[in-house]
Amino acid sequence: MAHTLIARQPILDARLRVFAYEILYREPESPDRAPRGTADAASFSVLVDLFTSVDLERFLGGHRAFLNLTRTALLRLAEHPVGVGRLVVEVLESVPADEGVQAAIRGLRREGLEVALDDFHLDGGHQALVPLADYIKVDIRALGPGELAEHMQALREAPARLVAEKVETQEEWERCRELGFDLFQGYFFARPETTRHHRIPTNRAQVLRLVARLQDPQVGLEELAELVSQDAALSYRLLRLINSAYAPEGEKVGTIQGAAALLGVEGLRAWGTWLALALLDDTPTELRVVTLARARMCAMLAPEAGMAEEQGFLVGLLSTLDALMDTTMGRALTPLPLVGEVRAALVHRAGPGGRLLDAVEAHEHGDWAFLERAGWDPERLAEAHVAATAWAEELKATV
Structure with a gap:
C-alpha cells in the first residue's frame, strides 16, 4: 500500500x-x-x-x-x-x-x-x-x-x-x-452556516476570547496553566488527553501544572486551543475530527512547505474556525494575536501555510492531479493523511 x-x-x-x-x-x-x-x-x-x-x-x-x-x-x-x-x-x-x-x-x-x-x-x-x-x-x-x-x-x-x-x-x-x-x-x-453574521454567537464568542488568550505570545507557561485551570471542563479534557496520549506508562498526571510541564508552552497553547474549540458541543463531531487530522497532517508536512511544525499545526487547527464560529474566517480571526504568516495562510491562502493548507484539502478531496501540478508528492501526502486520520480518530474519544 x-x-x-x-x-x-x-x-x-x-x-x-x-x-x-x-x-x-x-x-x-x-x-x-x-x-x-x-x-x-x-x-x-x-x-x-x-x-x-x-x-x-x-x-x-x-x-x-x-x-x-x-x-x-x-x-x-x-x-x-x-x-x-x-x-x-x-x-x-x-x-x-x-x-x-x-x-x-x-x-x-x-x-x-x-x-x-x-x-x-x-x-x-x-x-x-x-x-x-x-x-x-x-x-x-x-x-x-x-x-x-x-x-x-x-x-x-x-x-x-x-x-x-x-x-x-x-x-x-x-x-x-x-x-x-x-x-x-x-x-x-466544514463551512459556516451563513457568512452574513455581524456578531459571533455568545457561546462561541466566549470560547474565542479564551482562544485569544491562549494564543497571546505575551502569556507564558505559568499563566497559560492558570488560564486553563480556571475552566473546569477545559481542565478535565486536558488531563484526559495527557493521560491517554502523553503521560509515561504507569504514571498519572493529576494537575494542570504537571500537564504544562509535559507539553511545554507551545504544546499547551496548541492543545489548549483545540480543547477550547472542542467545548462547542453544538458542532458536528466529524468537524472536530477533520480539524484535528488537518492539524496533525499540516504539522507533519510543514517542513516540506518551509514552515515550523508548530505553525503548521496551528494553521490546520484554525482552518475550520469559520465553521466552528459560524462566521467568515476574517471575522473569526480578528481577536486572535496570530503571526502574519499564519493569518495570511488562513484568510488569503497565501505563503507557505496557504500552499500547505491547499494541499491538505486537495488530498481530502482526492484531487491527486492538483497535488502533482503544485509540486507535491501525492504518496507522501497519502502516508501523512492515513497516519493523521488514525491519530485523530484515537484522540476523539478523549475529548
Missing part, C-alpha cells in the same frame, strides 16, 4: 453523525487521476490490499467503507468476498445492469456485503438494480431543482437509503433533508 493514494470523505446522517466514509484513492502506477471529490473504480487487487495492508479499523474509526469497483472486481468479489460487515460496494453508472452483475450483487448481499448505486439517474439504465440496492446515491450537482425533486419522488418507495452526493453548503444540506434524503456526502459541515 506504500504507493496507493488514499483519502476518505464522510457520509453523514440527518443529525450530522458519521455513518460511513467513501474511500477515495488512485491505484499504484496508474496514469489516471480521480477528479475532485471522486475516486477511480478499484481493481480486485487494490480492494484486497485495502483490507489487508491498511489499518482500516483505525482509518475509518469503525465505520463502513463505500468503494467504487470495476465490473470485473465486482464479479470477483462475489466469488471471493472480503470486507464483510464493513464494505459497501458502489456500482458505477458505467457498469451495465446485465444478468452477470445482478447475480453478483445478489451473491454479495447473501454474503453480508451491502451495495450502493452510484450517480443514479432515472435515465441511466440502472432501474433493474434498484430492488437490489441498499443505498442509492444521487449527484445533486448533476440535476436541476426540478429534476432532483422528480428523482426523489420516483425513488420514494425504493427499499434503499437515499444518499445526496456533493453536498457542499448548509443550504444544500437543508434542501436535501427536506426532499427526504437519508444520508449526505460532502464537506458542507
